[in-house]
Amino acid sequence: MIDLKKLLLLVAEKISGEMGHNFLRALMLNLKNALNADLVLVTEGIGEPAGRARSIFCVQDSKEAEQIEYDLAATPCELVYQGKHVVIPCDLAKRFPKEEGYESYIGSPLRDRAKKVIGHFSVFSRAPLEQEEDSARLFRIFASRVEMELQREAYERERESFIGTLRQANALLERQREIARKSNSVKSELLRIVAHDMRSPLGTVISRNELAQTFIQRGDETSLKTAFTCCEISIEAVERMDALIQDLLQSAKDDVTEMSFAPNAFDLTKTLSAIIRLNEAAALAKDISIRGSLPESLMIVADENRLTEAVDNLMNNAVKFSPPGKSISLSAETTPQGGVKICVKDQGQGFMHAEIDHVFTRFAALSAKPTGGEQSTGLGLSIVKAIAERHGGTVAVKSAGQGKGAAFILNLPSRATA
Numbered sequence: 001m002i003d004l005k006k007l008l009l010l011v012a013e014k015i016s017g018e019m020g021h022n023f024l025r026a027l028m029l030n031l032k033n034a035l036n037a038d039l040v041l042v043t044e045g046i047g048e049p050a051g052r053a054r055s056i057f058c059v060q061d062s063k064e065a066e067q068i069e070y071d072l073a074a075t076p077c078e079l080v081y082q083g084k085h086v087v088i089p090c091d092l093a094k095r096f097p098k099e100e101g102y103e104s105y106i107g108s109p110l111r112d113r114a115k116k117v118i119g120h121f122s123v124f125s126r127a128p129l130e131q132e133e134d135s136a137r138l139f140r141i142f143a144s145r146v147e148m149e150l151q152r153e154a155y156e157r158e159r160e161s162f163i164g165t166l167r168q169a170n171a172l173l174e175r176q177r178e179i180a181r182k183s184n185s186v187k188s189e190l191l192r193i194v195a196h197d198m199r200s201p202l203g204t205v206i207s208r209n210e211l212a213q214t215f216i217q218r219g220d221e222t223s224l225k226t227a228f229t230c231c232e233i234s235i236e237a238v239e240r241m242d243a244l245i246q247d248l249l250q251s252a253k254d255d256v257t258e259m260s261f262a263p264n265a266f267d268l269t270k271t272l273s274a275i276i277r278l279n280e281a282a283a284l285a286k287d288i289s290i291r292g293s294l295p296e297s298l299m300i301v302a303d304e305n306r307l308t309e310a311v312d313n314l315m316n317n318a319v320k321f322s323p324p325g326k327s328i329s330l331s332a333e334t335t336p337q338g339g340v341k342i343c344v345k346d347q348g349q350g351f352m353h354a355e356i357d358h359v360f361t362r363f364a365a366l367s368a369k370p371t372g373g374e375q376s377t378g379l380g381l382s383i384v385k386a387i388a389e390r391h392g393g394t395v396a397v398k399s400a401g402q403g404k405g406a407a408f409i410l411n412l413p414s415r416a417t418a
Helices: 004-015 020-034 075-081 130-196 199-218 223-258 268-285 304-320 352-359 380-388
Strands: 041-047 052-060 069-071 086-088 102-109 118-126 264-267 289-293 300-303 327-334 340-346 394-398 404-411
Touching: 004 404, 020 130, 041 086, 052 118, 069 394, 075 086, 075 102, 102 130, 118 130, 130 268, 130 304, 199 223, 264 268, 268 289, 268 300, 268 304, 268 327, 268 340, 300 304, 304 327, 304 340, 304 404, 380 394, 380 404
Parallel strands: 289 327
Antiparallel strands: 041 052, 041 118, 052 069, 086 102, 102 118, 264 300, 327 340, 340 404, 394 404
8 A cells, every 4th residue: 555655755755855856766767666666657739739749758667768759649748738547557559549558647747937838747557446536646746846846847948048138238339339339430530531521522612613603794705604614613623522421431332341251150040039029129118029930940050140230120120110919920931952041021111212222321321210219310221231242142122112121031041151
């Protein structure tokens, strides 16, 4: 006859102080002996709702077994995944022919912190179950302990993920601060150069035009010829100013493209998921929802920091230029050519047809304005373009027109080289 108190103390003593995998091993080996079981399983569900189960830990015939996976249909485990505590003291194979060779079964659902069934804990035995009630009580006590341990591990994973997100957020904020600093520095330098280099040709244009105006008013042939010469000199001065402006713009572009670049292999899905989390607070403040459509895993060789900077710029702009109550989506997929396609789509202000060709130009004057009083440096999209091209890829924008949203598409090779 089972002495429940004695067995409970015995098992509890042998698993005390253990956590994680060691806890599961100690508990299942000792519980197997206590209940005279032949198979002990802790599983997680696969699918929504779960149609299959995969073992997290498995003990069979006195030793730890390799991971197993099986269909739940027509098994007692299917009932457990429906949220039921199941006790079958005998004739298990008669009720569930798939369990041939086993006579008894006990199973309890395992739930997450939201009380959703995510797995189950069960024991199978080739012998009938003795003292059904006491055995079930003992099993439920330790099933609760398994559930608590799985919830603790899930919490630890969330905690580590949160810490990783904070680190990424700090790195992103530091890069954004550096971008803003460089933006202000570039603008100040441009203004200084413009003020210095434009002064002389601009003075020429003003003085020659004033002189031309005087000679034109005289009206005689000689005066008109002189006025014509003054106009030619003014045109030359304007052309000189235009050349200076083009040189400045090219120099500004070169500043962006001369960036550090260190490709490494990483899971793009995890990186994009982190970017979504980083932008959720700003989106929530404007009642904007963010949806991710990402594969379970997508490995890529690229500069993770640079690519994060580019996609974060696009996400940040989507939030910045979208009215409250709208939605933003971030998706990623492989392309038939073997590359990767990343798309950020919003329901914001969009672009007029005439603006499309200038969207990625540095300091471009576009019709879209931030909807929540945010600041815009006019550098973000040009940086995205530079990063895409540095990876050997492209970036494009699609918009059906003003007020009709926009979609920014990054097409990248799956393997970038330095």
